[in-house]
Each structure stands twice: as C-alpha cells, then as structure tokens.
Amino acid sequence: MNAPQARSLGKIPCTIITGFLGAGKTTLVRHLLENAGGKRIAVLVNEFGDLGFDGSFIAGCGISGCTAEDIVELPNGCICCTVADDFVPALEKLLDRPNPPEHILIETSGLALPKPLVNAFNWPAIRSRVTVDGVIAVVDGPAVADGQFADDPDALAAQAAQDAAVGHDNPLEEVFEDQILCADLILLNKSDLVDAAGRERVKAEIAAHLPKAIKIVETAHGKVEPALIVGLNAAAEADLAGRPSHHESAEDHDHDDFESLDFALATAASPEELSARVARAAEAEGVLRLKGFAAIPGKPMRLVVQGVGRRVSHHYDRAWAAGEAKDGRLVVIGLKGFDRKAVEAALAG
Structure with a gap:
C-alpha cells in the first residue's frame, strides 16, 4: 500500500471492488486493510440485504488503524441505483472529515453494475475531489469452472424454458x-x-468476453500484493467509452429478479451441525447466497457461516461483546420467489 501514487490534481483515489456473490470481495478488502502500511483508508460497503453483514465483518475484525468511522455501510439497496440518495452524500461525508482518508475502497454488492457507479464520479459535487483509481473485478474461480455462467444465451434460454419454476429472464450472466x-x-x-x-480454461473463458487485454491475476483468499490493486491511476470516470455495458444507464438495471430475506439462525451444538443446516438451505430452489453468524455453546467467539452453491464455509471472527444478544441471523439472497419454506425447514434442523 506504500507504493507511490500520482493523484490527478490532488484528487483522493478510490478503488471500486466489484464481483459476483461470494467471490471474495470482503476478504480482499480485509487483506488490503491489514496491509495498509500506515495509509489512512476508508471503506464504503454496500451489502444487498438487511443485516449489513459485510460492514460488521470488516469493522469488527480488530484491524489496527481501522476504526468504526472508517467503515461506512450503504444498506439501502444496490449502490449503483442509489447514487444520489446514498453514495454521493456518504462520499462527501468522508471527504469533509478533518483528517480525510488517503484512499477509499468501495465494495459493491454482488448485484451491482460498476459502470453507473464509475459515472457517478463525474457528478459536480465530487468530480473535483475524487477519482476512480481502478475497478477490480473479483471472480469466483470454482463457480465459473463449474459453468455457473453460460456463454451460449440460446442454450441458457432453452434450459430456462424447460424449467417451470423459472418465470422470468435470468440476468446473472449479464x-x-x-x-x-x-x-x-x-x-x-x-x-x-x-x-x-x-x-x-476459466481465464480463456473470461478473456473471450473482453474486447481488450485486461490482466487476470490468480489469487486465493483474496491475498494479493496491494501494489497490484492500489495505484493504478486509471481515472476510470474519464474512460467510460472504453467500458462497454449491457445496461448503459442505471434505469436499465432492475433488481426485481432478486430478493434478500433475513432468517433467524438458532444456536447449534457445533460448527459442523450449523454448516450442515446452511448447506441444506443452499439447495433450496432459487437460492444464490447465504451469509450470517450464530452462537456455539461454550464458545466465546461468534461463528461466521457462508454458503455459495454447494460450498459452505465457517470460521470464528470475533468475541461476542459484553451484553450483546447472541441471536444468530442469516441473510439469504436468491431469485425472486425463492423457496422460503424450504430454507426455513432446512435451518430448523
């Protein structure tokens, strides 16, 4: 993070971190914070769900130099659709601090389109104060390798037509x-x-979608040399024409095909038992992502559990605070109308 950065006219650089559900964006942000090298960094987090889990995951991690005021959550819908109401005011608040950040990381939700957000940096209120240092797309390697995103839209449409449960076009590939x-x-x-x-094979598949050469870097657990991420000096807001999109305006980006619901997550006897429940819930029709936390008897730490597709992982992230209610919660993100009863039944054990 200590690599020299040439700021454009004194603008504060911002890095937009985008990527599909469960790709590892929050893990990458944590890694960058843990390796900030003394640089003042702030984070804008946009989680699609009521729990605001990603923000608490970062803020409660005990990273040196990272305070509660450095983490700003924008939970009111997808960031690319709430630019005027949420994003710009939040960014201005960070910039107006007596000791403003030297770099800002922006973690979008898994459903966000990055181009409308990049374009927001041209708004008069902020365009002279910040610049998009770079847009980083985090790709879930195993998900793409397993064929989560089809190259042939006709084949995808044919498959959807054979499934009576699918009553709408699926925009995930776009x-x-x-x-x-x-x-x-x-x-x-x-x-x-x-x-x-x-x-x-995955890199070749990604490259086939790209009109220009973009570097693809292999990584595990979001661990990458920070100098590769920060200091790109891309000024992306001035390069919109070079960033083609299926949706050239925020109005075209409709989240009606998705919904996010919050479920109670009862205490489990062990992490394995809890993971088994979440794994069963992940198999429910239409479920895309599960993410939450719960208490384990006799353990002073909060257990974090995440599920994407067939993969479920868990780890202890922090100690329960004194007087904090140990009520487990799980946010489930899925296609609109996903099988809520099946999720509830799975979580009940």
Whole structure:
C-alpha cells in the first residue's frame, strides 16, 4: 500500500471492488486493510440485504488503524441505483472529515453494475475531489469452472424454458459480464480450488468476453500484493467509452429478479451441525447466497457461516461483546420467489 501514487490534481483515489456473490470481495478488502502500511483508508460497503453483514465483518475484525468511522455501510439497496440518495452524500461525508482518508475502497454488492457507479464520479459535487483509481473485478474461480455462467444465451434460454419454476429472464450472466467489462484488473479468486487446467480454461473463458487485454491475476483468499490493486491511476470516470455495458444507464438495471430475506439462525451444538443446516438451505430452489453468524455453546467467539452453491464455509471472527444478544441471523439472497419454506425447514434442523 506504500507504493507511490500520482493523484490527478490532488484528487483522493478510490478503488471500486466489484464481483459476483461470494467471490471474495470482503476478504480482499480485509487483506488490503491489514496491509495498509500506515495509509489512512476508508471503506464504503454496500451489502444487498438487511443485516449489513459485510460492514460488521470488516469493522469488527480488530484491524489496527481501522476504526468504526472508517467503515461506512450503504444498506439501502444496490449502490449503483442509489447514487444520489446514498453514495454521493456518504462520499462527501468522508471527504469533509478533518483528517480525510488517503484512499477509499468501495465494495459493491454482488448485484451491482460498476459502470453507473464509475459515472457517478463525474457528478459536480465530487468530480473535483475524487477519482476512480481502478475497478477490480473479483471472480469466483470454482463457480465459473463449474459453468455457473453460460456463454451460449440460446442454450441458457432453452434450459430456462424447460424449467417451470423459472418465470422470468435470468440476468446473472449479464451482471457478471458487465463487471468484468468495466474492470482494470480481474482477480481469479479461490484459484487454489481449481486445478491448473481448470484455471486456464476459466481465464480463456473470461478473456473471450473482453474486447481488450485486461490482466487476470490468480489469487486465493483474496491475498494479493496491494501494489497490484492500489495505484493504478486509471481515472476510470474519464474512460467510460472504453467500458462497454449491457445496461448503459442505471434505469436499465432492475433488481426485481432478486430478493434478500433475513432468517433467524438458532444456536447449534457445533460448527459442523450449523454448516450442515446452511448447506441444506443452499439447495433450496432459487437460492444464490447465504451469509450470517450464530452462537456455539461454550464458545466465546461468534461463528461466521457462508454458503455459495454447494460450498459452505465457517470460521470464528470475533468475541461476542459484553451484553450483546447472541441471536444468530442469516441473510439469504436468491431469485425472486425463492423457496422460503424450504430454507426455513432446512435451518430448523
């Protein structure tokens, strides 16, 4: 993080971190904060859900030099759709601090289109004060290797037509493609879970969608040399024409195909038991992502559990605060109308 950065006319650089659900954006942000090298960094977090989990995950991690005022959550919908109401005021608040940050990391939700957000940096209120240092797209290597995103839209449409449960067009492929098309650098995360041939196949698939050469860097657990991420000096807000999109305006980006619901997560006897419940819930029709925390009897730490597709992971992130209610919660993100009863039944054990 100590690499020299040439700021454009004294503007504060911002790095936009985009990527699909569960790709590892928050893990990357934590890694960058842990390796800030004394640089004052602030984070804007936009989690699509009522729990605001990603913000608490970062703010409560005990990273040296990272205070509560350095983490700003924007929970009121996707950041690319709430630019005027949420993003610009939050950014101005950070810039107006007596000791403003030297760099700002912006973690979008998994459903966000980065181009409208990049364009927001041209708004009169902020365009003379900040610049987009770079857009980083975090890609879930195993998910792409497993064929989560189809190259052939006709085949995808045919598959959807055979499924009576699908009553709408699925925009996931377009969201994914828009994110990598806007990127200055693509991180192929969780590369340790894909063999060499699989990694090359995924990189070739990503490159096939790109009209220009964009560097793809393999990484695991979001661990990458910070100098590769920070200091790109891309000034992306001045390069909108070079970042094609399926949706050229925020109005075209409709989240009605998705919904996010908050479920109670009862105490479990062990992490394995809790993970088994979450894994069953992940199999419910229409579920895309699960993320939350719970208490384990006899353990002073809060257990974090996450599920994407068939993969469920868990770890202890921090101690429960004195007097804090140990009420577990789980945010489930899925296609609109996903099987809520099946999720509830799975979580009940």
